[in-house]
Amino acid sequence: MRMSFSVRTFAAPLLGAMLFASCSKSELTPATPTATVLRADVSATGFPEGFETGTKTAYTTGSVTLGSGSWTLNDALIGNTTADVKTGTQSARVRNSGSLSMNFDLAGGAGAVTVDHAKYGTDASSTWELWASTNSGSTYTKVGSTITTSTTALSTASFTVNLAGAVRLQVRKTDGTTNRISFDNITVQSYGSGGGGSTGGTKFLFDASHAELAGNADWALDVDAGVTPRYPTPAASGITSTTAETYWTAALSSWGVALVKLGNSVENLPAGTALTYGNASNPQDLANYNVFVVDxxxxxxxxxxxxxxxxxxxxxxxxxxxxxxxxxxxxNDGYDSVDIWNDLMTNNSVQANPFGLSINYTNISETTSNVLASSTNPILHGSQGDVTQLKFSNGATITKTSGSQAQPLIWQTTATQGLTNIMCASSTYGTGRVVVITDSSPADDGTGSPGNTVYPGWTEIASHAKLHMNASLWLAKQL
Structure with a gap:
């Protein structure tokens, strides 16, 4: 058992400090909300391309087989040195007037495309462009504006290609200097497909930007050397129906791998990345996703x-x-997740108590079978199976606001199925949906960074995976 200690600080009024043993488990400018959520298109097969599977150690022109297909690298190689900027172990490095060219067509066309880029080592700034071809590489047309790479940290450039039919892409370095650029994480969304309710097009974003790795926790899809990459590595394109959750390393990897097996795409929101809605210049703006998971x-x-x-x-x-x-x-910053979620719901500029519930300052440990008696509720009886139990290993409880739209789903063992002593609930607000579980243990798959203590809650109770997966698909409007 790991013991954690904290002091809760209240700004107004100051209620004092409390010290308890607990736990048996491990300013941005507001964007103007758009009228409707922007639904991202289906990711093209094999993308995102993270350059993790290929080998090319020389700048001489040659083709290399990557996760997405065959590419020709001209005055470019696959780099894995400390100076190669990357999210995994490799990225592409381009010099002079070099290029990265697809040798295959995207049969579903290309909608939005993003490319991560950074300066190599101590090299000066360089410029590059994205080009697209609709005739199998015979001719190309420039897409968007010329990009300047000026920092040694990966930045994301976004392009709107919007070409139907067979499309192939090319990244061209344009300044002609010997300065080198690292390219990584090329994403391609198929043109004109996807949508909130379609399997295969649903995008899940897992937050890792609010200290979800603090202490012994690893509440992310993948953690590499203490860092959560935007795209878990190895690439999701390598996941098959038999892939183990150890494909990625973090406490939520089982959840992520299971979603990918159903045809969805998943990403982390890394620490230091802006959390926005309606900001078209932010490639990880919430409008580009269907579901936001914050554990x-x-x-x-x-x-x-x-x-x-x-x-x-x-x-x-x-x-x-x-x-x-x-x-x-x-x-130990004075706020735990109960404080943080209640602050979201009671202290915001949009709507007080938008979801019709609050989280209590409680700490319970029990296994309950006190589940809502409904044979049709999609979260409890969805495509991933029937939910009959829920185990908390130190969790809080929920209270529903009387008359609100919130729907309690699971209660404490001896509780009346009413407004209090709730352990899991759903809700709606506007045209969106919310699911609340007040313990992080059920999602924990028992894997994490070296030295962290996590526990296999995901498989401890058979209903845990079913609950989280049904809830995920309901939030995505697939159920």
């Missing part, structure tokens, strides 16, 4: 972030809200 945040959301989250739900997005028990402040 036990440990830092407060800013005013702008709270506006973004609630507006995202209001305009059709899905929010999976996971809390932990009272006094579970893993980073």
């Amino acid at each position: 036990e945040p440990n830092t407060l959301f800013t005013a702008a972030e709270k506006t973004a989250i609630i507006s995202f739900v209001q305009n059709g997005g899905g929010l999976f809200l996971i809390s932990d028990h009272d006094i579970s402040d893993r980073n």
Whole structure:
């Protein structure tokens, strides 16, 4: 058992400090909300391309087989040195007037395309462009504006290609200097497909930007050397029906791998990345996703972030809200996840108590079978199976506001199926959906960074995976 200690600090009024043993488990400017959530298109087969599977060690022109297909690298190679900027172990490195060219067509066309880029080592700034061909590479047309690479940290350039039919892409370095550029994580969304309710097109974003790795926790899809990459590595394109959850390393990898097996795409929102809604310049803006998963945040959301989250739900997005028990402040900043979620719901500029519930300052441990008696509820009886139990290993409880739209789903063992002592609930707000579970243990798959203590809650109770997966698909409007 790992013991955690924290002091809760209240700004107004100051209620004092409390010290307890607990836990047996491990300013942005507000964007103007758009009228409806922007639904991302289906990712093209084999993308995102992270350059993790190919080998090319020389700049001489040659073809290399990558996860997405065959590419010709001209005055370019696959780099894996410390100076090669990357999210996994490799990225493409281009010099002079080099290029990265697809040798295959995207049969579903190309909608939105993003490319991560950074300066190599101490080299000066360089420029590059994205080009597209609709005749199998005979001729190309420039897409968007010329990009300047000026920092040694990966930045994301976004392009709107919007070409139907067979399309292939080419990245061209254009300044002709010997300065080198690292390219990584090329994403391609198929043209004119996808949507909120379609399998294969649904995009899930897992938050890792609010100290979800604090203490012994690893509440992310993948953690590499203490860092959560946007795209878990190895690439999701390598996942098959028999892939083990150890394909990625973090406490939520089982969840992520299971979603990919159903044809969905998943990403982390890394630490330091802006959390926005309606900001077209941010490639990870919430409007580009169907479902936002936040498992036990440990830092407060800013005013702008709270506006973004609630507006995202209001305009059709899905929010999976996971809390932990009272006094579970893993980073000792005075706020635990109970504080943080209640602050979101009571102290925002959009709507007071938007989801019709609150999280209690409680700490319970029990296995319950006190499940809502409904044979049709899609979260309890969805495509992933029937939910009959839920085990909390130190979790909080939920109270529903009388008359609100919230729907309690699971209660404590001896509780009346009413407004209190709730352990799992769903809700709606605007055209969006919300699911709340007030313990992080059921989603924990028992894997994490070296030295972290996590527990296999995902498989401890058979209903845990079914509950989280049914809830995920309901939030995505697939159920």
